[in-house]
Amino acid sequence: MRGALFTVSRSVFDISRQKEVAATPEEEVRQQVVSWLIKEKKVPVHLIETEFALKALDPKNADxxxxxxxxxxxxxxxxxxxxxxxxxxxxVESPQALQAQVNKYLRILTPQFIMLALGNRAVFFSLSDDKKSFAPVSDIPEYPAPARPLSRGN
Incomplete structure (x- = not known):
């Protein structure tokens, strides 16, 4: 065919959304982080949400x-x-833009940890004891295992 354009679209499977999504550069970073969280940090898949809509917490927020x-x-x-x-x-690393974006989320959310996945590197923060600020940390811990009930013999 003369003059025809063909588009080859690549996709990746998003395990948390249980569907194929376009394999954009940012989506590839997102899926690498999800895989790392599951394999290295032992986070249960059912507790991970990608593309979390903040309107679940604030109906006026479309982020x-x-x-x-x-x-x-x-x-x-x-x-x-x-x-x-x-x-x-x-x-894509604009610290000011990234900080403004995260600060918008922090008006609604108070996470225990924050991770900024910047291409192939990551920066981590932990919520301070007074729950008013975040401090840089070298890594985040493994996800906490659920408390197990004591057996009757104990």
Missing amino acids: RLDILVHHFRAGNPLNRPWLLVECKRPG
Whole structure:
């Protein structure tokens, strides 16, 4: 065919959304982080949400954040997740823009940890004891295992 244009679209499977999504550079970073969270940090898949819509917490907010990891414990409020992750494709690192974006999320959410996945590197923060600020940390811990009930013999 003369003059025809062909588009080859690549996709990746998003395990948290259970569907194929376009394999954009940012989506590839997002899926690498999800895989790392599951394999290295032992986060249960069912607690990971990608493209989390903030309107679930604030109906007036149309923003979506890249990855949210919920707490395992029942009764833990939705606005207090274990981890908030913001992903950027390689080469896109505007600290001011990224900080403004994360600060918008922090008006609604109080995560225990924050991860900024910047291409092939990551920066981590932990919520301070007074729950008013975040401090840089070298890594995040493995996801906490659920409390196991004591057996009757104990």
